[in-house]
Amino acid sequence: MMGQRASLMRADGVRVDIDGRTIVDGVRLSVAAGEMAGLIGPNGAGKTTLLRVLAGVQPAAHGDVRVGDAPLLALRARERARRLAYVPQDTTLDFDFTAHDVVLMGRHPHVGRFEPLRPADYEVARTMLAEAGATRLAGQLVTTLSGGERQLVHLAKALAHEPDVLLLDEPVAALDLRHQLQVLGLLRRQATRGLAVVAVLHDLEHAARFCDRLFLLDGGRLVAAGTPREVLTEKTLADVYGVRAVVDDDVATGALRVTALDVMSGPQADARPDRA
Ligand SMILES: Nc1ncnc2c1ncn2[C@@H]1O[C@H](COP(=O)(O)OP(=O)(O)OP(=O)(O)O)[C@@H](O)[C@H]1O
Secondary structure, X not given: OHHHOOEEEEEEEEEEEEOOEEEEEEEEEEEEOOOEEEEXXXXXXXXHHHHXXXXXXXXXXXXXXXXXXXXXXXXOHHHHHHXXXXXXXXXXXXXXXXXXXXXXXXXXXXOOOOOOOOHHHHHHHHHHHHHOOOHHHOOOEHHHOXXXXXXXXXXXXXXXXOOOEEEEEOOOOOOOHHHHHHHHHHHHHHXXXXXXXXXXXXXXXHHHHHOOEEEEEEOOEEEEEEOHHHHOOHHXXXXXXXXXXXXXXXXXXXXXXXXXXXXXXXXXXXXXXXXX
């Protein structure tokens, strides 16, 4: 049962202040092995900032983040990299590495400091490039890849870490329709194999279809958490996104369908103080 699975990523009371402004406020969440969680919310809600805290690259003013039972910040860098992989939104690299080299970097936390990579590491890199649908890019310099191709290569690198927790910031934002489905399906399968996956997603239908659990942020606060059916209600879409929408079942996918009808005027819309 979902509730009995070990929590692999947990955050409690996380607050982030930047330039005197509270960007993330008192967030508490937990993601178990086998779960794919979607972090959703309007622009500027704090999703990227929260994900960066979960990845250990953004300091929090308050709060506790744990990977398994271990406090994230107490883990040494190599141990953290073995347990957790993070793919930021911007994956631009300035170095002339091939895609294959970049994916191989994901194996470094698994080899000794002065030891060479083993044949098995090359095999993992090859497998992950294939899983990400990016085999054809292996020999290409990453500086010459398109935005979507780069996203696939960085996903493959993150998978090559063979982490317990996979954190992704808008992993399908630059991808075409086919690659979106391929990557979301791949993430879903990774979760099913026992990872905890946390992905920032803007497409609510993707979130509903591929995620077990959604965390909805608004103005830095977690305003709803639960299954897609619990979180994606017409009332919530009006309150949080300021959009009049119809939520029903998509007979083709079996998941929720979210049809945005129009932008609401009034207190839910741009006049909200936290949208100023
Ligand atoms: N380094 C920074 N300096 C100042 N403000 C920042 C900084 N990082 C984030 N913010 C602010 O914090 C808020 C949340 O930003 P964040 O990128 O976490 O939002 P988001 O939910 O990921 O948004 P989006 O959906 O647009 O990507 C925004 O108002 C942003 O301007």
